[in-house]
Amino acid sequence: MKISNTSISNISFGQAFTTKEKEYGMKKIEEAKKLLENKDIIVIVPEASMPVDASKNIGIGQLNSQYSESFLDFMKAYTGMNILKVLPQGNYRYKANGYYGAYETSSLNLGSQLINLFELNEDKYGSILTSETLNKVIEKNKSTQEKDLVNFENIVLENSIFDNALKEAYQNFSKSDHQNVKKLKEEFNTYKKDYADVLEPMALYIVLQKENGSNPDFKTWKESDKNLYNSDLVSESDRNKRIAELKSKYKDEIEFIYFKEFLAEKNLSDARKKINKKGLKLMGDCQIGFSKDEQWAHPKAFADANICSKEWDLPALDYVSICNDGSESNKLIKRKVELFAKRYDAIRFDVGWSYTAPILYCKTDEQKKALMKDYKYFYKIDGYRLKNPLDDKLLNIVEDTIKKTKGNAFNKDDLIYEIEAGADDFSVYDWDKHKVIAPFKKRRIVQSTCYMGSDYASINSIEKQMKVPRDNYVLMVGNHDHLALNAYAEEIDNDDVFKNNGNNVKQKKDLQYPVLCEELQLDEDKLKTDKNEFIKAKFAHLFLAKNIKMFFMDIFGRKEQFDSQRNNSKINYRYTIPSNYEESFHTAVQNGNGFNIYDSLAKAIKAKGLDKDNQKLYNELNRLSKKLYKKGVKTEAEANKKHYTKVAIIALTSALGLLAVSAGIFCAWKYSKKHKPADEEEIDI
Template identity: 20%
Template sequence: MNGSDHRRLIEEALSALGIRNFVFGIHDPSFPSAEGEDIGRGSPYSEGGRRLLRFIRDLGFGGVQLGPQGETSEGNASPYDGTIFSRNTLSISLADLTDADRWGGLLRKEQIAALADGRPQRDSSSVQYHYAYRAQRAALTEAFEAFAARRARGEAGAIGRLHEELCEFRRENESWLMRDALYEPLCSEHNRAYWLEWRKDVENGIDQWLFAPGLGEEGLAARRLSELRARYAVDIERHAFTQLVAHDQHVRLRGFTRSLGLKLYGDLQIGYSARDIWAYQSLFLRNYRMGAPPSRTNPEGQAWNYPVFDPGQYFARSTEGGAVVPGPAMRMLTARLEKLFEEFDGIRIDHPHGLVCPWVYHAGQPDALAAVRAGARLFSSPNLPDHPDLMHFAIAREDQLNPRAARHADDWVTSLDKDQVRRYGVLFDAAVEAARRSGRDVSDLVCEVLSTMPYPLKRVMEEHNLGRFRVTQKADLKNPADVYRSENAAPEDWIMVGNHDTKPIWLLVDQWFQSGHARDQAAYLAERLAPSQSSREAFAAKLVESPGELLHAKMADIFASRAENVMIFFSDLFGEKRIFNIPGTVSETNWSMRVHVDFEADYRAKLARGAALNLPKALATALRARGGAEASGLIERLSDLGRACGTPSQ
């Protein structure tokens, strides 16, 4: 069966199951690279990236969910700590810059091959972040210097066109380009990589507060900014140049995914990079930080140290007539949202609690985790003696709180009137309005709500009929009401066996067999998937014969649910057992797993031995669970394909 026939069969099965969105999850660094171009990190903009996207489209996926794409620092590869406006230049495909027509051949193929040969390890299945960081930046500096030199000589053609594009790009994006561009030169000037550690003997320490000067320091800040713009003019233009390249490559990726019929989803991260906090610090509360409260996943909570918008800056009064208008915080969030909707078809909202009811804790405490555990909800704390400042932001009243519940519990707030729901939803509604202005459906917002859904967030999302995440590997089999059980999924939900923050299902199933929990999983899945009660015992017995059988039933379970949106993370498709990320930790291995360069052959080989996801097999099982004679022919065709271990290239 060829690729298009395979895809049509999978699409027919998805339609029969009522699945509207079938999405492949992967982050930029995890894409494979073509031979001779791999400097230790992947990119969706490379030829290897395009090859993977064609492959998943032929498998039947209709969309791809990328992670945040902001610039990361050399010391922190987490995309959730990247910049909110500047794109990550580590994702730039250097090979594209050898194109004479588009980029004037600013790099030579030999330069890229030399960087690829210089990798400290030949393993293409792991990101070599520190080498890739330095090699990529060195190559982009060479490309910029070549452009600047040729422009100075008055070269026309591609270089002349590129100069005009760069001038236009700078004009259109000046509001964020210059701020982002100044951060690294100032880190070098102060010999400190973090802005709060910059020297205070330079212009009274104004560099730390350059974009948030105190009363009476506005003139000093303006003079210092003018001086820095002149001193670092080349650095600013180099940053603008690399951002132009990154944005141009993303525009072309968008065209490519559209040509394939793939929806492209971006990620609105709740966190900020250090340079963003420096550049926009005037918008945030000074004495509070955002984190994650204690939960079943992280009982101690997580001290993210992310800033929190000052609610007093959501809105302002117009100088003309005194009308209520968007304030600085709302304008910045709206700019982020509009940029994202220019670049993507849909947006994943990371931790939407942070927009509606953020969990905040006192900044600057010696024990950050203790501070997190003693934190509170920003808008749900009208009377807490340890957080008196939050009284001014309270939307929920004291009589609407549950005194028997923990303050981070979902039922801490018990009731809200319609106006209170509107006030809680101010920032979330900005995302909804941005989607509509961009011609998107509200359902193109994908809300990462995991084990906790505080009552205010529940009410706000209900206003827009938006669902939550159901991560079925986390399901509590002893609790019929557990949020992660597939039978509790609603049509608007997004269901998955795992994501970038969980163990890969292939590893977890092995651990279930080792611990003896495989039988519990098999019994549960038999209840879900065996059409008749008389067949369930035999069905469960078959599942415990091998990890592969149990795993495919676990996959079938998500397709058989009522959820109309299914997401599969790349490690679960390709049979990976390495962990992609351990939440709340900083590690060299986090964010480092990649798709192998020979992924097509690797996937076929794993399919042949039952060690990769066999989509036809899982879909056939899901359709059998649904029942109905009208699907029998489709089930037979899927089963035939599954038994043959078919792939698009066979």
């Protein structure tokens, strides 16, 4: 008897992977990456945007949490990533317009938003924070957080409920004789000595604001406080006297500031260790700017001008003396880079081109006059460039500092440089000689495909026209500044990101169709008529390069603009990954606008003509890709449950079939016994 399994094969279960499918898929991803010679896949997720446990939501994501650990496992499985990149993690400063830009945080010190409050309630920290206080922070966030947006106000402001919880923890820490706290106190004392040069000025700046009418702008303070660290205007004895006075008056407050910095440093270190155990590197983002307190504490390190943009309002270093060993700007940049080298496995240099060709901007005639000795004015950019170019001198100083800090762990490929700028500001390419300019010739640059055309940002233009070695560039669709890929596909100019830069979304997009068609061997009409096919092509195009970078908003198929350069300031840098990140990801993929790595790898393999000699792998990638795209369940747990249900149904059906067969055989045997001829032998079944 033949048992039909038609009903079983027609049962559709999908499309998130089961645990076994996921693990199998990860092996296929690695095989494909090896075949394509893909090396680094960098995924950008700002720490504040990390998903959180809904029952423990204080308003902000944190790296050092179990939920983030699970999320990174998920991301590694579905993106093939080996590097997690965060945005700058310094101290936020209150902004009246609600703008909490990561690139305006402190560059020397870390922010208290990194601190996992829940660990302070555990034995490892001597339970210095009570459950009741923790719950108050959670409840406060419930009443104030806007859906899917970071609640900075609940966390980073002085006297916020988060800050007050840390005060309670500090008070308990100070009084505790718990064995684990005793060890922490020893660590704390060592930390204060090792980081005294960056801790003391920051703490003094905070208390001096109170001394000067709660004014955060040091330029309006009384002269002795405004120039406290300027040796030309305040004598060493007067400075030491004033510092001692402040330390005595604000002793507890200053210690509390140190305590928060200690915990932030410890949390980042713990998070990095956990990330490394997953086979991932942590990449920091070394912002070009410095905070107000850092400018105040190092007056001789800065020129009286802004760096790169008037609108950024970021202080420019003294680039005239920055390469002179022992100068104030030289010491400051070295210390900054040293701290990044200690905290992170890899570093992305924000506005990396300014390390060789900085542009300074002035607001007053007096400032302009002061620059004229060493800088030349350029009308097109309304800015100033050095008369004696830096070339690669500052880049060498930066890299030598990192090498000295990391020792044998130094790897030049762990350093990447942002090189995109306005056409009149800078170009990493020598267009006449068709090559990368000398300072970046042997360094790894980051190139986005947002403005791609046949002669710019295509694989052909980078590798063949400009002769950039595959090891020396990282290709990305976009980052926090660029238009979200899903919005780009629909030609939605969020917050006029394109318009404000003199561009038109549709015009730029039209230039990309022939490039994607040629380099990926795709149907151009299909790309033009199906926005999801355009998205898939943009992702796949990255895998023609050796090193890849992706922003979480694109991976999750989001349309919102993460940062629109101060437009819509209230929501800039606030978008988060929801707690149900698995469902969110699979929804985007099933809708055709999220990142499907199997589709990208398969397209890249075919484009490179590797599919015929690797047919089995190519077919498997396509099969896995189709399964992810198919509508169905959206979590691994659901997929496992469906799988076991299917197995149970098959087992039950097989058992019933076997029973039916057995019953049939038995009946036939009984019949044969009853009706067999007298001379027939009995059959042993």
